[in-house]
Amino acid sequence: MKDKLTKQSILLFEKKGFSQTSIQDIVNELDVTKGTFYYYFTSKEQLLMDIHHDYITNLLERQQAIVDDGDLTQKEKLMKIIHLLINDITDKGPSARVFFREIRHLANENIENIKQKRNQFRLNIEKVIEGGSKQKEFREGLRADMLAFGILGVTNWSYNWYKTNGEVSPDELARIYADMILTGIAK
Incomplete structure (x- = not known):
């Protein structure tokens, strides 16, 4: 129940x-x-906290499995994380929308708990970018912090407009984003 x-x-x-x-x-x-x-x-707010906690914990565990996979290059890890985020919006659309839109209704201590997990997700992306720079897969001197925020901004905002039954499949959208992030759009 x-x-x-x-x-x-x-x-x-x-x-x-x-x-x-x-x-x-x-x-x-x-x-x-x-x-x-x-x-x-105990309350509607506790229910909302459970929803947030379950969503971010599950996402973070799946991301951590990608980050810890020693068989993947840093570029492959980053691409898989982008796929993870887009596919999560596809697979868990209502939960994703509630997660992004309704956090403001949590009590301050609950918001802090969720923000710590969100920050860990972002820091994991930074770690992949920094690892890619060290291993010469990415350019040196990249601002991993700003790039992580940018990746999250591009992918997470998709919940707001992306139609999973539209002409662009989730995998295609993830590939478009990964290509834009990893190679840019310059000729």
């Missing part, structure tokens, strides 16, 4: 927003009582 409450909440938060969705809205969709909700969650 906890999983059903979470999944239904994600759909409602995506559609109506966190503030406009009541606990009653959530339980009505599942035809259960508020008591059922409170058995699993």
